[in-house]
Amino acid sequence: MSDPNPSPTIDYGRHTNRADVLIIGAGISGMTTAIEMIRKGNGTNFIIVEKGNQVGGTWNDQRYPGCCCDVWSHLYSLSFEPNPNWTREYPGQEEILDYLVSIAHKYQLYRHIRFNTSVEEARWDETTNTWKTKINRLGSKDSEFGKEYIITSDFLVSGVGQLNVPKYPDIKGIDTFQGKAMHSARWDWDYDIRKKRIGIIGNGATAAQIIPEIAEACKSLTVFQRTPNWVVPREDKPISPTWQSIYRYVPFIRSRYRASLMDYRESFFDVVFDTKSPVHDFMMSTSKDHLATQLPGEKHEHLREQLQPHYAIGCKRVIITDDYFPTFARSNVQLETTAIEEITENGVKVQGGNEHELDLLILATGFKTTQFMYPIKIFGSNGTPIEEIWKSGASAYLGMTVPSMPNFSMLYEGPNTNLGHNSIILMIEAQALYINALIKQVRTARKKGRNVRIEPKLSVVQAYNNEIQARLRESAFADPNCNSWYKNEAGLITNNWSEAVVPYQKRTSAIHWDEFDISGSGAEDVKTKGETNWPRVIEETQVSNGMILTGLITAAGAITAGALYRNALKTLVKS
Template sequence: MAEPKPWPEVPVGNKDHTRAAVVIIGAGMSGICMAIDLIKRSNCRNFVILEKGSGCGGTWRDNKYPGCCCDIWSHLYSFSFEQNPNWTRRYPGQEEIQAYLESIASKWDLYRHMRLNTAVEEACWDNVEKKWKTTVQVSGEKDREFAGSYTITSDFLVSAVGQLNVPQYPAIPGMDDFNGKTMHSARWDWSYDLQGKRIAVIGNGASAVQLVPEIAKVASSLTVYQRQANWLLPRNDIMIPPFTRALFRWCPPYRWRKRAVIMDWREESHEGFFNPKSLGSAFVKEQFQIMLKRDLSKRPDLWNKLTPNYSPGCKRTIFSDDWFKVLARPNVQLETRHISRMTSKGIEVEDGDSQEFDLVIYATGFRSVQFMYPIKIVGSDGRSLSEIWQHGPQAYFGITVESLPNFGMCYGPNTNLGHNSIVLMIEQQCRYIAGMVKTVLDARRQGKTLALKPKPEVVKAFNDELQRRLGKSAFADPNCSSWYKTKDGRITNNWSGTVVEYQKNVEQIRWSDYVVEGSGADTLVGEEMKVGRVVEETQVSYNTIWWSTASVLFAGVMFATGKFNFLLRAT
């Protein structure tokens, strides 16, 4: 019988159910990526993934409303190390993305590490043991018969809860008085029959723009309550034909090139969503007007109502081929007057007009600026995360937080994008965290302790410069309210540059940026640890590819015709 693998290569078993090398909170895209990086880069399988839901997938499991899909091209919205050649559409739908994530979790044998229906209540750092103590509540009825609550001790803690996980409900007087059906777009009830119903949709963001065209097909009437207009660009969504999918599958270089070209195009669009004075910003406005007046040519009364009064990029720019078209339907109404209250039968607006509804849908987004909510986090010296973040969430490159040793975040503060795929950011963050984890576990292998936390002055300097740059961006436009920023205008969610810029900043861990404590401090080697990055932008121009291909074909023709040897003799 083979000898068992050494710690931390051995997975957590029954006897050590409450101890692990690493605890990951969340089984969405970030949690899956983090787990794979622990396996690949830290040679670690001694981890658990805590998930409050009953399955993996994160936001793609939660958001299953009609028409739910991604606004990034499918070939870029997937892991670089697990590219999917079988996407059926240019923009993937929720079910297809969910199936992709489930397949990756299965391929990497991650289900054995997941503890589902398990919600994290609090995580506290033990200054003496130099370990995290994470307390969970079990919600599954049968699982609660074993243990309703318990605490896991770990060397490292990773938050993979993301920014879009807790639904945001509006504060409208009388919400509890409404006697009809209500649901949030992120908590869709598919058992409810929409056929012939009078429906209200509160909100006009990305979720509303995707679901309204679908439910308008079956509703007797549908009213959209818009608080503020959004900039819109065409999706130009199409099916990917079988022949193209076959090329992606059997000719990987073709797929890699396609992904790189999409990456380039998205990176080049950054200026248009960041700089309100750029040509890209003007282009967005121009395309918007073309779509608006084309699709609503017979409804000029809606043009002003649908035209934003702020810079493109300030709020999430929406991609849709049918939003304006659906607003032209006879059974769809756009309401821009302020909602004053909800009644037992419907919704009343500011001048007293009211409508009766069977169903009210809250397409009002998430509590995006309250990272880690509602989990209670307590770091070194008893400092809580709410105390650390009393002036707003901030982290070092969105990954590490002062006073939280051996802790890392995926998709943390100021790592969201307005122009490119968040997967590219997540992969880089996981590389960085995996490097930190490896260092901490290497010390423990030697019987030593090691605690790493960013220096407060480093975190402050980084965020001061970040906010300075963001203050000049379209995100800071005072004319719009968005989930990118707090009520006082601090931009807590978005990154200030391109993906490549972020990746290059985070491709090494500089130990001088960290407070290093514990008996294993001497295990740190050198001034920094290189974690690298995935280079996905194009490295070779089309001209180079064309001339190289032409040269190969020319040589092949010459060889086939017997003229190749003649040329060699002539030289």
């Protein structure tokens, strides 16, 4: 008898564009949120949309020469997915991307990710308590099936990151340059820099990584500096195969090492935050000594003056490098501190009329960090655009949830979640746990045939924002003598968190439901909970090295005493 259904059949009741959760971005934030859904039993009914061609977010997008992380490799990894195979103390872009790709494979995230896909807008549907997100297919082949479609989800998570959309400088004549121009985040490796006259605008962390790399290959390099940066030693070195084996086979040593890195970075918080702390003065002295050591003598006196900042350390991102200063001693490198007047067809003209003729102009000018969610359009309750909510400056409760944006959360890209002293992954993990606690309530209601909408109370968000802004105004971030990507155009610090990591982890390890407006047919089940909490990820040192050593000595003494007792007992029996 023939099969009545000779071809596989499709259950059209299960819509491919319907999900419990839609996650925007397949970087560290989006991946961690998805992984925590799996780990915490929130299911696998999620979709991740990624405009790039691979996971990794900024570590897939940025591939400029010398691209690396300024956080130690063993601290720049997920706590539950340690990597014993890091080859250097500070990881490079390729090694970080390899790590993230391996994590995506382990948790089988690729089956949930739609690459070459961008989000145009997301709208909250009041009638169904769901998000309707308009998606654009960017790939030429995919777009043949249809350029746009809608994904419906009960919860929307944004993990697009703060270092996402390149920022181009507003300089007269920038479009007239006839040579090659490229942003550092969109590096063109097909362009041969050898024997080229190169100019680079910007001297932040990215430029400090690029400059030493290209100076060795190009004919000449002119660095256009607006404001000097504080620079401290990096002291990077390879991790030997022996130590990699130890980290692999002796997990205690690996976790102990990570804890020591966490401790040190947490202690660095006072450096970048409290301008009156002794450690702040110490770090400024360390940076000055670093400059004097790497550019010594009278012949470099003018260079040292040009490279010496005159604002509080921490106001801008502190640069960690050992090869930036020495590059300026090269004969083919020039530091230009005169303000740029305009960009011409042939190069860059500075005030006073001097023109630097260039073959290549590199724009190491950062990202649109204060334009959160850009260019995605988000419309919440009653069609309210998020730009309207943020017209006086972006803010969010704990950097994650926004009034009038039900069932919506952000991770690292959220306002006031950036760090100036520690690994951002520590913050991302705390956020992913918090967001998954919200997701659980929405999913539970749906499974019961109900719905629930959850959004923070406006008064709660305002009180929280007033609290952290009061602290931030007293920090090095607020120093009026420098401009940084931590501040918006009005000078409001919208990017940085106001304390160290551990206080944030503690604060985000519980949800007080009375801080939220909760409605929908399943609202009462959530309201009656009062509070939901969970164990935070503890990575700082809980037991000192001295206590561990004492414990080992005590244990060794007990073992020795036991052996002596057993030997004495054997002798007594024999006699």
